[in-house]
Amino acid sequence: MDTAKQGGRALKQRILELLKSADFEKELESLSRLPARQVINPLFSFLYSIDEKIRWRAVIAMGAVVAQHADEDMESARVIMRRLMWNLNDESGGIGWGSTEAMGEILARSEALAEEYSLILLSYAKEDGNFQEHEWMQRGVLWGIGRLSRVRPEQVKDAGPYVMPYLFSRDAVVRGLAAWVMGLLGIKDARPGLEKLANDEAEIKIFMERGLVRRRVKELAREALARLPVQSH
Numbered sequence: 148m149d150t151a152k153q154g155g156r157a158l159k160q161r162i163l164e165l166l167k168s169a170d171f172e173k174e175l176e177s178l179s180r181l182p183a184r185q186v187i188n189p190l191f192s193f194l195y196s197i198d199e200k201i202r203w204r205a206v207i208a209m210g211a212v213v214a215q216h217a218d219e220d221m222e223s224a225r226v227i228m229r230r231l232m233w234n235l236n237d238e239s240g241g242i243g244w245g246s247t248e249a250m251g252e253i254l255a256r257s258e259a260l261a262e263e264y265s266l267i268l269l270s271y272a273k274e275d276g277n278f279q280e281h282e283w284m285q286r287g288v289l290w291g292i293g294r295l296s297r298v299r300p301e302q303v304k305d306a307g308p309y310v311m312p313y314l315f316s317r318d319a320v321v322r323g324l325a326a327w328v329m330g331l332l333g334i335k336d337a338r339p340g341l342e343k344l345a346n347d348e349a350e351i352k353i354f355m356e357r358g359l360v361r362r363r364v365k366e367l368a369r370e371a372l373a374r375l376p377v378q379s380h
Contacts, residue, residue, distance in 0.1 A: 159189040166193060166204040172357075178208050183216035187227055194245030203354045206245055210252030217257045228253070228264055235271065235279070242281070247271055251291025255298040265295060265302035272309045282318040289313060289324035290354065296331040307334035314340035319349035323364040327353075330371025338375055344368035 165174040178186060190212065193205035217224035231250050234243035250268050254261040270276035271288040279285050292310065296303050306328065313325035314337065326344055329337035347364035354360075 155188075158185060159192070162186060162189045162208075163193070163201070166201050166208065171204055171207075175208060175211055179211045179215050181212075183212050183220075183223070183227075186212055191230070194249060199352075199359060202245055203248075203359065206248045206252050206354075207357070209249040210256045213249075213253045214256035214260070217260050221259065224257070224260060225263070228260065232267065235277065235284075242284070244283075245287065247279075247284070247287040247291040248294075249291075251294035254291075254302070255294045258299070261295065261299050261302050265299070268292060268295065269303055269306055269309065272306065272313070274309075274312075276309075282316065282321055285313065285316070285318070286320050286324060289321065289328055293324060293328045293331055296328055300332060304332065306332060307336060310334075311337050311340060314344060319347070319364055320351045320353065322347065322349070323351045323353060323362065323367045326364065326367040326371045330367075330374040333375055335376050335378070338372065338378070341368045341372050341375075345372065 162178065165171075165178050168174040187209075190205050190209045193201055194209070196202040196205065213224055213227050216227070228250070231243070231246045234246040236243075247268065250264065254265055254268060267277075268288075268291055271279050272285075272292060279288055289310065292303055292306055296306070310325055310328050310332075311334065313321050314329070316322050316325065322344060326341055329341060345365055345368045347368060349364045350361055351364060352359055352361050355362075
């Protein structure tokens with residue numbers, strides 16, 4: 148085996164160990180200091196991990212690395228964003244697992260990239276845009292929009308009409324994430340849909356506050372309702 152391949156495998160193993168670390172937040176700083184060009188390929192591969200914790204930590208790490216990279220070399224960061232977009236393109240021949248989640252995390256961390264790419268992230272929710280038909284992919288789109296909504300709501304302030312139909316999805320995770328986004332954005336027109344979900348007993352597992360948690364859709368709907376503007380009579 149040549150030296151480059153050995154080095155690549157060693158780096159990938161090192162990054163995997165960082166993602167598995169019990170002190171991931173501290174290790175994330177170490178990861179962010181590594182040259183972005185070296186760590187991006189391993190992180191892309193971990194977006195496809197069957198281990199949910201590894202996959203989500205790869206999303207978080209991708210956000211940290213690319214946002215910092217954008218401060219140093221914006222054009223190179225754009226190349227990484229285009230690669231994420233390519234993964235979501237039918238022509239890529241694959242399924243872009245983790246790509247919209249990574250986009251949301253990156254844009255939440257980088258104001259400059261958010262200004263350029265937030266509308267593209269939103270387009271993956273639109274039926275007349277780059278609509279994702281697979282419900283697993285819709286989960287990622289909604290999570291990415293929600294992540295961005297928490298930090299830069301102005302960038303996705305027009306998301307309401309596109310996200311609202313997902314409140315009626317047959318997929319419980321999609322319904323729950325849509326409710327979460329409606330609350331974050333304070334979309335008052337979502338009230339009737341959220342009220343219908345206020346008794347939805349489905350339990351889902353979602354990534355929030357840096358960890359996987361179990362929530363009931365009704366809890367997310369009620370929390371969203373509480374965040375909506377008070378109705379005037």
